[in-house]
Amino acid sequence: MSENLEVGAGPADLCALSVRLQDAEAKRKDAEATAKGLKELEDKLERELLDSMLDAGVKSFRREDGIQVLRSTTIYSKVTDKSALVQALQDEGLSEYLELEPRKARLNEWVREQLEKGERLLPGLDFSATTYASFRK
Amino acid sequence: MAKKQMDSQGDSLLHDSVESESSEIIVSGPSALAVPSAPILNWEDPSDASQDADRTIPYFKLVQHTSEEAKSRAADVGDILSSTGINLGQWMVIVPLWFKRQASKFTDDRQLECQSLDGTTGSTYGACADCEFNYRQWGKDPLTKKSLPPKCSEVRSFPCLVITSDKVQDGASVGVIAVGFAKSSASVGKQLITQHDLTGLPFYGYRWKIGSKDKAFPKGSARVFTSEFQGRNPDDMMLQCQEICRSWAGASVAMPDHSEFGEEGSSETVDGEAAPF
Numbered sequence: 295m296s297e298n299l300e301v302g303a304g305p306a307d308l309c310a311l312s313v314r315l316q317d318a319e320a321k322r323k324d325a326e327a328t329a330k331g332l333k334e335l336e337d338k339l340e341r342e343l344l345d346s347m348l349d350a351g352v353k354s355f356r357r358e359d360g361i362q363v364l365r366s367t368t369i370y371s372k373v374t375d376k377s378a379l380v381q382a383l384q385d386e387g388l389s390e391y392l393e394l395e396p397r398k399a400r401l402n403e404w405v406r407e408q409l410e411k412g413e414r415l416l417p418g419l420d421f422s423a424t425t426y427a428s429f430r431k
Numbered sequence: 432m433a434k435k436q437m438d439s440q441g442d443s444l445l446h447d448s449v450e451s452e453s454s455e456i457i458v459s460g461p462s463a464l465a466v467p468s469a470p471i472l473n474w475e476d477p478s479d480a481s482q483d484a485d486r487t488i489p490y491f492k493l494v495q496h497t498s499e500e501a502k503s504r505a506a507d508v509g510d511i512l513s514s515t516g517i518n519l520g521q522w523m524v525i526v527p528l529w530f531k532r533q534a535s536k537f538t539d540d541r542q543l544e545c546q547s548l549d550g551t552t553g554s555t556y557g558a559c560a561d562c563e564f565n566y567r568q569w570g571k572d573p574l575t576k577k578s579l580p581p582k583c584s585e586v587r588s589f590p591c592l593v594i595t596s597d598k599v600q601d602g603a604s605v606g607v608i609a610v611g612f613a614k615s616s617a618s619v620g621k622q623l624i625t626q627h628d629l630t631g632l633p634f635y636g637y638r639w640k641i642g643s644k645d646k647a648f649p650k651g652s653a654r655v656f657t658s659e660f661q662g663r664n665p666d667d668m669m670l671q672c673q674e675i676c677r678s679w680a681g682a683s684v685a686m687p688d689h690s691e692f693g694e695e696g697s698s699e700t701v702d703g704e705a706a707p708f
Binding site for chain 2: 334337338341342345348349353365367369406409410412413414415420421422423425
């Protein structure tokens with residue numbers, strides 16, 4: 295087996311393959327750089343849109359092209375005091391939220407419902423939220 | 432006002448819509464409580480406040496370990512002080528009236544470099560949207576790949592009423608006062624906005640207990656605001672707040688100079704969150 299062949303001196307198919315590989319790698323890096331820049335722009339524009347909607351008191355609007363733009367929120371429950379929460383859930387007859395597997399998702403849903411009703415959360419429980427722009431036809 | 436009537440206004444709030452030729456806009460406020468997120472105010476440069484502004488909104492300050500008030504033992508760490516000289520103690524229950532987005536940039540030695548009182552135009556660098564320090568623009572550390580907060584910090588400012596506090600039982604004596612949440616306390620401001628988002632009620636639809644806690648950072652610990660949702664504001668109080676918002680609409684208002692927030696100077700990253708040092 296030959297090693298250290300001069301460029302252009304190797305078998306044609308190996309040279310061609312290596313050139314294609316290099317080319318693909320360069321294109322991927324370009325695309326990643328472009329995607330990174332676009333993602334930063336996308337994040338900035340989303341913040342600008344969400345802030346502008348909040349400032350204008352607009353929760354959703356429909357564009358001329360029929361697309362509805364919404365200011366959407368995902369709620370995440372946050373356990374700040376586990377023992378206090380466990381006790382409170384038991385006191386309120388909500389022990390099913392203590393089940394391990396569905397607990398997190400169900401708690402998230404329960405916290406959202408409480409907030410939508412304007413009800414206080416249980417001791418040991420807090421929330422965080424992510425707001426994002428969503429689009430519907 | 433009877434509760435039933437108020438509830439019906441609350442319902443209409445969720446379904447109000449304004450039709451126009453080109454778009455459908457769902458407004459997040461009830462017709463009878465149709466105040467926008469903030470009254471339409473003419474914000475003034477605080478340096479001109481004594482001459483031009485109709486009113487000045489005092490503000491809260493959270494006493495830090497490094498605050499002069501703590502060093503001189505005039506106040507305890509975690510006390511909430513008003514710029515009018517009232518010590519509210521370790522917590523207060525507030526009703527936010529409206530929300531105002533602001534922004535400020537500090538130098539590494541914690542000097543105020545640029546501030547925007549409307550979140551749109553900065554005092555030094557001009558239009559925020561075009562600024563290289565745009566408070567909406569997060570970066571990434573090329574080495575650690577951790578998210579880096581913007582060099583300029585958004586301040587979510589809420590003029591509010593105090594219902595009661597650790598040391599002041601009758602909050603009415605405090606009047607309208609602003610509390611600003613920035614950097615490590617930003618999540619509190621987000622919670623207030625989220626509640627408004629989820630229900631569509633005005634900010635003054637709900638009460639919040641604001642306190643503080645110590646939070647550790649690589650260069651030490653700092654006091655950061657905490658919040659605890661206290662549920663719906665009574666109807667009569669909501670109407671009172673509505674009147675206050677209306678009475679402020681159109682006024683020239685001076686907000687505090689952001690150098691007052693200087694203790695939350697430069698920043699670094701802790702799990703994607705801006706630290707106060």
